[in-house]
Amino acid sequence: MNNVQEESPRDQKKNRRRVQILEIARGIIATKGLRSLKVRDVAEAAGCSVGSVYNEFGDFDGVILTVNRETVQALTARLRGVPAEDPVRQLYGLAETYLEFFAEHANLLRSLFEHRMEDDRPYPDDILQMVMDAFALMHPPLVRVLPDAEDVKIALLSRTLFSAVHGIISLGLEERMVAVPPQMLRQQVEQFIDTHLAGLGIQPQR
Amino acid sequence: MNNVQEESPRDQKKNRRRVQILEIARGIIATKGLRSLKVRDVAEAAGCSVGSVYNEFGDFDGVILTVNRETVQALTARLRGVPAEDPVRQLYGLAETYLEFFAEHANLLRSLFEHRMEDDRPYPDDILQMVMDAFALMHPPLVRVLPDAEDVKIALLSRTLFSAVHGIISLGLEERMVAVPPQMLRQQVEQFIDTHLAGLGIQPQR
DNA sequence: CTACCAATGTGAACATTGTTCAATTTAACC
DNA sequence: GGTTAAATTGAACAATGTTCACATTGGTAG
Structure with missing residues (x-):
């Protein structure tokens, strides 16, 4: 028996995008500084809408804090x-x-x-x-x-x-x-x- | 002869407002933090338009840097x-x-x-x-x-x-x-x- | 004193960017 | 395949920095 919670395809996709958003945000902060981090840039680079970023992290501070x-x-x-x-x-x-x-x-x-x-x-x-x-x-x-x-x-x-x-x-x-x-x-x-x-x-x- | 450049009434007024803007900005930063500093708040508290803040300091960073x-x-x-x-x-x-x-x-x-x-x-x-x-x-x-x-x-x-x-x-x-x-x-x-x-x-x- | 002009001030309009949410799409389940 | 709950979307909104054509002001010459 497997105690580990199976990850549904839906969750897989969700998680993949979550880490993608974080990597993009981290890349921008690392190269251009925190002040250059913009929601729209992150969403576009991640190939999703700004709404999805908010669904995943609550607000923009949520992205920064996770990074x-x-x-x-x-x-x-x-x-x-x-x-x-x-x-x-x-x-x-x-x-x-x-x-x-x-x-x-x-x-x-x-x-x-x-x-x-x-x-x-x-x-x-x-x-x-x-x-x-x-x-x-x-x-x-x-x-x-x-x-x-x-x-x-x-x-x-x-x-x-x-x-x-x-x-x-x-x-x-x-x-x-x-x-x-x-x-x-x-x-x-x-x-x-x-x-x-x-x-x-x-x-x-x- | 007086080497010191006389200060015209116009300049006096200008300078008075300059220091006023700075004091207001400093007060906001000191009490609520830099992130709470807003052009419109400063302009309103100083009793002038946002344009005047820009005339005096170039951009908003100018105010912060002067403080x-x-x-x-x-x-x-x-x-x-x-x-x-x-x-x-x-x-x-x-x-x-x-x-x-x-x-x-x-x-x-x-x-x-x-x-x-x-x-x-x-x-x-x-x-x-x-x-x-x-x-x-x-x-x-x-x-x-x-x-x-x-x-x-x-x-x-x-x-x-x-x-x-x-x-x-x-x-x-x-x-x-x-x-x-x-x-x-x-x-x-x-x-x-x-x-x-x-x-x-x-x-x-x- | 008046007329003129250059400097200054104004704030509505614009640009950028964070945030929301009703409508749409997706996918899990029966 | 139909139903439904969840996720996604992106247009609209909100907050805020920035600009600029116009109005106002104050100094100055005649």
Whole structure:
């Protein structure tokens, strides 16, 4: 007996189009920025009517939020791939991987962090939670490296450190500002972690 | 003889309205967020037509950019007011003042950092330069505290450190995310600087 | 003071883009 | 094949940025 709910042809078609819409929207955001994303462009590229986009996602924010959700998921997957043998190396690896991912998908990350909802509707909790969870990936290596610290302190430190790295990277990659050369930004991040780990009393190692 | 160009009544009126438009726009951004800023609302509140807004600022981005420009100026003024007697205290002061200013004017700061231009028009250079200059305000105290370091290194460090603080604060105040209580955020920032200064080999003092 | 003119202001009309929904089409089921 | 519920459509609507022909204004010369 098969517990898995069979997918009817109708649902197949529906899902195929759903992912198609998302891929098109993601492509536009990634290449031309969130502000260039238009319902009609997406519908036309997906070969359907604007109404179908609304049926599938409720409103246009729904499309953006779904793309953002998948962006955090992809980011988290990449961060989870960082080797965990050595906790100090892992911390460097998380920062460098975040830098790589941000550099590759700058507009998608900006969409994630900069998109504001219409009126005062709240940003979906699950996305926020996923971002916080991603930022908490520094927790385990920090615990190993600071075995005597309280867990609450480490949780806060994890968030602080990742937020700091996020600030350095997001402003460093801001091509609007005086662009920092990518290789230099990498050094900058590594240097930053060097110093901060030293301040925590940890022997920096690279 | 008077070198100063006299201001005709016509120009007075024009300027009065210009600042009025800006104050209204700033008020809307500050209270309801950039996404709630509408030309017609501004024009109506200023008691003029939408055309006049366009005559004065070219396009709607012009209004936003002018508000943003004034935001950086206000920020810079506040940061310059931080006492400079003791360089270490000055560094703490700059971070705490940035936190205060950000907390008071969160939506204005978001407008400054998150607004994207239509199409691919470049963000005005002078604003970017002003932001960089504000972030460079950590340079002088860092020079005093690290007298043996190269100037270029200090310049980079200044930008890194301020960017890190910016990341901690902007994410910490993101009420979308699990909001960090303000007083706790202050501790968080101070703790961060403690650790980082220690990593630089400087005796933290508060 | 009046006439003229250049600068400025106006708002209706237009352009773009998000949103809705009655009518149509599709496809699952008997 | 007929019935019906669901999905799809796209024209109409709504919200909002932008333009521009016309009206108004205020300075200035005669």
